[in-house]
Amino acid sequence: MNHLTDLTAVPDLAPLTHPKLRSVVAVPRSAPPRPLDLRVRAQRIQIDELVIDDPHQVLAHAQQAALDDPDMAAQFGHGPMDTMSLSEAAALLCALYDTDALTTMGLRLTRETTRVSASNQQSEPVSLVRTTTVEGHD
Secondary structure, three states: OOOOOOOOOOOOOOOOOOOOHHHHOOOOOOOOOOOOOOOOEEEEEEEEEEEEOOHHHHHHHHHHHHHHOHHHHHHOOOOOOOOOOHHHHHHHHHHHOOHHHHHOOOEEEEEEEEEEEEEOOOOOOEEEEEEEEOOOOO
């Protein structure tokens, strides 16, 4: 008896069969759906509209601000000894100070607008706008 060729004599072994190709190669599964990118980017823009009540005071405060913080003034294209137009002076002061401080420097708040937008990669941005007119505006 040849032990290598007579496998049917061994009771513990199941008969050898050739596996089907499908059972050897895994059936391709569909990839699980990618989770939605739920990161939402939000942006808030606060716009304060001011008018200049005292031009001389605005110019003086802007010149002093340029002397006190020359690096910040340089970011806006002004040196401490440069002369500024009234618009440039107001812009520099608005960049450096909050609305309450600006009212003591010769500027008056007339309107506030807040624009908020939020979106993710799958949707169009949602925008909200709120405008408030300050009391006492002529």
